[in-house]
Amino acid sequence: MANIAEIAKLVLERTKEGRLAWEGTADENSYLATLGNQSVRISRGSLAGDEYHFFSVLNKDGREIETLSTTPDDAYSNWILEHVYATPIDKNTLPIIFQLARRRALEVDKELDELAKVLNAR
Amino acid sequence: MLEWLRDNWVNLLGLLSFILTLVGLGIAFVQVKKARTAAEAAKEAAEATQEALAKSLTIGDLKNAIALLEKVKSYHRADKWEVAIEWYQPIRAALAEARARYPGREQEQTRQINAGIAQMTVMGNVVEQSLRSGQLPPTNVKVIVERLNSIQSSLESLVSDLQMTQSRPKG
Numbered sequence: 001m002a003n004i005a006e007i008a009k010l011v012l013e014r015t016k017e018g019r020l021a022w023e024g025t026a027d028e029n030s031y032l033a034t035l036g037n038q039s040v041r042i043s044r045g046s047l048a049g050d051e052y053h054f055f056s057v058l059n060k061d062g063r064e065i066e067t068l069s070t071t072p073d074d075a076y077s078n079w080i081l082e083h084v085y086a087t088p089i090d091k092n093t094l095p096i097i098f099q100l101a102r103r104r105a106l107e108v109d110k111e112l113d114e115l116a117k118v119l120n121a122r
Numbered sequence: 123m124l125e126w127l128r129d130n131w132v133n134l135l136g137l138l139s140f141i142l143t144l145v146g147l148g149i150a151f152v153q154v155k156k157a158r159t160a161a162e163a164a165k166e167a168a169e170a171t172q173e174a175l176a177k178s179l180t181i182g183d184l185k186n187a188i189a190l191l192e193k194v195k196s197y198h199r200a201d202k203w204e205v206a207i208e209w210y211q212p213i214r215a216a217l218a219e220a221r222a223r224y225p226g227r228e229q230e231q232t233r234q235i236n237a238g239i240a241q242m243t244v245m246g247n248v249v250e251q252s253l254r255s256g257q258l259p260p261t262n263v264k265v266i267v268e269r270l271n272s273i274q275s276s277l278e279s280l281v282s283d284l285q286m287t288q289s290r291p292k293g
Contacts, residue, residue: 023237026245026269034237036229041244060221060236062214062243 004066005089008055011040012093015100022101031101042098047071053094070094176225177288183220184281187213187238191274198266203249210246214239217277231280238273245269 011033014020020033030043037060044053052071056064070091103109127134190213197206221235245266 023241023272024269025241026248026266028265030244032237032240032244034233034240036233037236039236039240041240058240058243060239061218062239064243 004055004057004068007040007057008068008089008093008097011055012097012100015097015104018104020101020104022104024105031098031105033101042094042101044095044098051095053098055094055097068094173225174288176223177284180220180223180225181281181284181288183216183223184277184284187216187220188274188277188281190216191270191277195267195270198263198270201263203253207246207249207253210242210249214242217242220280225284231283234276234280238276241269241273 011020015022015033020035022031022033025032025041027043029045030041032039032041039058039062041056041058041064042053043056044051046052050071052069054067054069056067059065068089190209194206194209194213197203197209217235217239221232221239224232224235249266
C-alpha cells in the first residue's frame with residue numbers, strides 16, 4: 001500500500017527526470033502537478049522565522065486527502081510517518097521538490113538560456 | 123441419350139440437389155451478411171449518436187464553466203472578492219460535470235480538467251484566507267486573473283477540439 005512519504009519520494013524522482021509538468025498557482029509559494037485523477041501540491045511557508053514545506057495530494061475534486069509537512073511541531077505528519085507508515089523520509093525531500101517545481105513552473109532554465117543569448121549577442 | 127438419362131437420373135438428381143444446396147447457401151450467406159451489416163450499421167449509428175450527444179453536452183458544460191470564469195474575473199477586477207469566491211464552487215462543479223461526461227474519458231483531457239479543478243481549489247483557499255484575515259486584495263489581482271485565464275484557455279482548447287471532432291465525419 002502506497003503512502004504519502006513514498007509518493008513524495010517518487011514525485012522527487014520524476015521531477016528530477018523532468019517528467020512532471022509543474023504549474024504555478026494563485027499562491028506564489030505553491031505549485032501544482034496534475035497526474036490523471038490526482039494532483040500533488042508543494043508549498044512553502046514560514047512560521048516564527050523558520051521556513052517549512054507542505055506536500056499534499058489532492059483528489060479529482062480538488063480536495064486535499066493527505067498532507068506531509070516539514071514543520072517540527074506537525075504532530076500529525078510525524079505521527080503518521082512513525083506509526084502508520086513507518087517510512088523514513090529525508091528532511092530535504094520537500095524543500096528540493098519545492099525548488100525543482102518552482103524552476104519547472106517558472107521555466108527558469110529556458111529564461112536563463114534566453115538571457116544568456118541576449119547577453120552573448122551584445 | 124434417353125438411355126443414359128435413365129441409367130444416371132439418380133446421380134443427376136444428386137448433382138442438381140448439390141448445386142441447389144450451394145445456391146441456397148450462397149443466398150443465405152448474402153442475407154446473413156446483409157442482416158449483419160444492417161445490425162452493425164444500426165449499432166454504429168446508435169454509438170455515433172451517443173458520442174455526438176456526449177460531445178454536445180460536454181461542450182455545453184465547458185462553455186458554462188468558461189462563462190463562469192469570465193464572471194469571476196470581472197468580480198476580481200472590480201475587487202468584489204466576497205462575490206467572486208461564491209462562484210468558485212459552481213465552476214468546480216461545472217468542470218466535474220464536463221469530466222464525467224467527457225466522450226471516451228480521454229486521459230489527457232480529463233487531466234486538464236482535473237488540473238483546472240485543483241487550480242480553482244488553491245485559488246479559493248488563497249482568497250478565503252485573505253477574506254478571513256481581512257487582507258485584501260489577497261495577492262496581486264493580476265496573478266489571479268492570469269491563473270483564471272490559463273484555466274479558461276485550456277477549456278477553450280478542449281471545446282475547440284471537441285467541436286472539430288464533432289464536425290468531422292467518423293472513420
